[in-house]
Structure formats: structure tokens, C-alpha cells
């Protein structure tokens with residue numbers, strides 16, 4: 001059976017997803033714990049596809065998942081990661097991995113590459129409200145999802161909150177946010 005290819009991304013309403021210093025300028029514990037983790041751990045070994053710069057932001061591989069990294073540098077090696085030379089090889093490895101879903105987890109170059117190359121089944125977009133940090137044009141990494149042919153099927157809202165002192169590693173939600181899921185409109189796709 002053909003696997004589903006999904007993009008999962010968090011962004012502001014100005015399409016900011018990160019900064020040139022390879023960091024994400026917000027902390028949203030609930031997005032990570034209640035959205036990213038459960039969706040990307042549905043089965044052991046589920047494939048995640050990322051760019052080399054996103055791989056470098058990780059302390060180690062995301063456990064229980066197949067961590068596939070796209071890079072033009074074919075000599076790279078890191079324990080727990082599978083390096084591939086392009087998007088075709090990434091999809092080959094992902095298709096041979098467990099589960100029925102492939103998650104494209106960024107960053108901007110890889111989202112754009114996948115959006116322009118393959119049909120994306122679902123976009124899982126976390127939209128941060130009232131983001132108030134300022135960055136210059138040069139500092140910002142942006143990604144604009146192409147949602148034409150997709151329709152909104154789910155919205156879940158989360159409020160800004162302080163860290164829970166009883167929970168280790170809880171950083172709270174620095175901003176209120178909503179998680180929107182857009183699904184490929186197969187009715188429309190089959191008509192046109």
C-alpha cells in the first residue's frame with residue numbers, strides 16, 4: 001500500500017519557521033508533547049525526513065523513528081541517522097520503513113523540495129499567535145505551505161501557559177497556538 005506523505009511544521013502567521021542560527025525562536029511544550037511526538041511515534045521505526053541543517057539542531061536521533069537526512073555531502077555519518085543524497089533516495093528508504101506514514105519534518109529547503117516534487121497528503125501546521133520577537137529579513141527562515149487542493153479538516157487550540165514546576169523539562173507554551181490539519185482534497189483532485 002502506498003504510504004501517506006505528510007508535512008509537519010510550526011510557524012508564525014508570517015511564515016517564520018526558524019532562524020539562520022539554526023534555531024526555533026519559541027518554546028511550545030504542548031505542541032511537542034501532544035502533537036509532534038504522538039504523530040511521529042505511531043509505530044516503531046516510522047520514517048522522518050529532514051534536511052542536514054535540521055539534523056544538526058538535534059542532540060541525537062529522534063528515538064523509535066527512522067531518521068533520514070538529506071545532504072549533498074555523501075560522506076556524512078552520524079549514529080542513528082541515515083544520510084541520503086536526494087529526495088528520491090529519502091523516499092525509497094522511507095517507503096522501506098515501518099508504518100503507513102512518512103513525515104517530512106523540515107527545514108524550509110526540504111519542505112519546499114518535497115512540496116514541489118511530491119503530492120503532500122496532509123499538512124499538520126502549528127500556527128503561533130501574537131509572535132512578537134523581531135528578526136531581520138536575513139535572519140529569518142521562512143516556509144509558505146501550498147494549500148491549494150487541500151482543505152482544513154481539524155483545528156485544535158492551545159493557550160499560552162507557564163511551565164509546570166512539577167514536570168521535568170516542561171517549558172510551558174510561550175505563545176497561544178493552534179494546530180491545523182489540511183488534507184488533500186481527493187474529490188477535487190479526481191475532478192480536475
Ligand SMILES: NC(=O)c1ccc[n+]([C@@H]2O[C@H](COP(=O)([O-])OP(=O)(O)OC[C@H]3O[C@@H](n4cnc5c(N)ncnc54)[C@H](OP(=O)(O)O)[C@@H]3O)[C@@H](O)[C@H]2O)c1
Nearest residue numbers: 009010018019023051052053054071072106107108109110
Ligand atoms: N518550525 C519548524 O517546524 C521547523 C522544523 C524544522 C526545522 N526548522 C528550522 O528550519 C531551519 C533549517 O532549515 P533550512 O532550510 O535552513 O535547512 P534544512 O532544510 O534543514 O537543510 C538544508 C540542507 O539540506 C540539504 N539539501 C537541501 N536540498 C537538497 C537537495 N535538493 N539535494 C540534496 N540535499 C539537499 C543540504 O545539505 P548539505 O548542505 O549538507 O548538502 C542543505 O544545506 C532551522 O532554523 C530550524 O530550526 C523549523
